[in-house]
Amino acid sequence: MPPNEPVIRARDLSKVYPAAKAPVTVFSHLSLDVAEGEILGVVGPSGVGKSTLLNILGGLDTPTEGTVEVLGMDLTRLSPAARSAFRKNRIAYVFQFHHLLHELNLEENVALPLLIRGSRLRPSLMEAREALASVGLSDLGSRYPRELSGGEQQRGCLARALTAQPRLLLLDEPTGSLDQATADGVMNVFRELHLKNSWTSIIVTHNVHVSRLCTRILRLGPPA
């Protein structure tokens, strides 16, 4: 990717879902650039396609029309397997409902991005311990997700993102299921990690406190 190129360049994005009566247009002709190191907040009322946009930018979904270039790669031209490979090496997610695998303990969950890349178990777990220490969960590595509080689970997700060493971090309502005090704690950890690791981040949020962390806000409204 040439220097000063945006990390994300989306052009004329539209997303239309087929429906029984008439197709539902979530958004249309949406274009945006996201520069390296930015924290872009995506806000707007429910149903305007904030999460859908995040999924498209992260390669989890495809637009009905338009193109998405992430780190110079046009995701709309990639096969599902190639998009998986792209995600594996460059993108990390923090989901609203954390989605830590309940079969694995926290340490193993945090090591998962490394294991998926083919790293060996023992060194991956060592890296996971370091990541957990960075988010203040070094004592909870052996616990299973169901044994953790919501805030701990979300910090665990941040630790998982940290081990992935992504260029792009996508967060979908990361504090949506947390009380304000816990949410503030999680976002403080996020801010520290973002600065330390030079991530480019996009946060979908309803939370005003969270949106204050963002360097830019993209407001989505209902389609005209």
Added chain:
Amino acid sequence: MIAFLSFRILSGLRKNSYLLFFIGLSFMGMAIGTASLLLIMAFMNGAQDMIKKRYAASMPHLLVQPAAGGTLDDTPGTLQRFQALQGVARAERRLTLPALAENWFGDICGTDGTVSTRIPFGRVGDRIRLMLPVLNLTPIGLAPSDLTLEKESDGGAADRIEIPLIRLQQALGLQGKVSDYALYLTDAGRAESLSGRLGALLPPGARVRTFAQLNAPLFLALALEKWLMFAGVGLVLLVSFLQLYQSFSLLVLHHEVTWATLQALGASPRALHGIFSLVALAISLGGGAVGLVIALLLGHWQNTRHILPFPQPLSHLGYVPLVFDRGMTLAVVALLAVFSLMVALPSARKAAALSIPQVLYAPE
């Protein structure tokens, strides 16, 4: 990663009693199917060995016959040369031809070793008239030969009259002719190698046939019977794999978030296939290993304690030994592995086809 996750998903099944029940059924099916398959195959092996040994004990292991049918000239010294071969326990000349008596049809066989006329029916002292397929020229034209014999002793096979060779040759005017030379070996298993060494000793127009060649149709029928049983009992395993397929469909549904999260983190469809394949292999080979242990234990008890004896009127042998062989066990393991991979593939495809956003994101 694949092995680690497969192990964790398997161990995580303990906490899902619903899935555990179905996968447990599949596991039991694999164990029972494998044990049944191995036991049936071992029984068939044992029974076939028994039949072959019986045949080997009562039949010649090598037969020197005329290549084009008819009889051979019994040249002096031929029999002695056969007898002198290493590994040959006994050799004899035989003259055999079909014979018909009232209410009886079989062979009449003249051999060197026979000292009296043994007829399987009638009483000692009876005179039996046989019709033979040897044509004689009579004043009214060609007519089949007939031969009248006096029964001197009982015994022998039910379909065979035994008589000293010289007496039969004289009766039929076939002096110096034999239909074959029968060679009995110290080890029937060496028939093949010995037949190769016989070439230079064969009389003109003769060929040699081994015990296995002579009984090829029977042995082929026995082998077919064995593999048909394998296919039949293998259906138990097939049903278990159908059960496993159903369980895997539930595994895809119950662990949707796991599959979607793994894919969101970059796991490829191939990696998911690897996980499903390993889980399937672990269940089927685990069940197979239990089945193998059960089969070996039962086989050991049968062979040492004869837990399933033969009904006495059926055989003088007390039981059929169970004979396990490595090829058969490997065939069962291969079957389990192939079925596992076949079951894993569609389930992995289903998991890979899940819509990640739909699974991971609550609708806005």
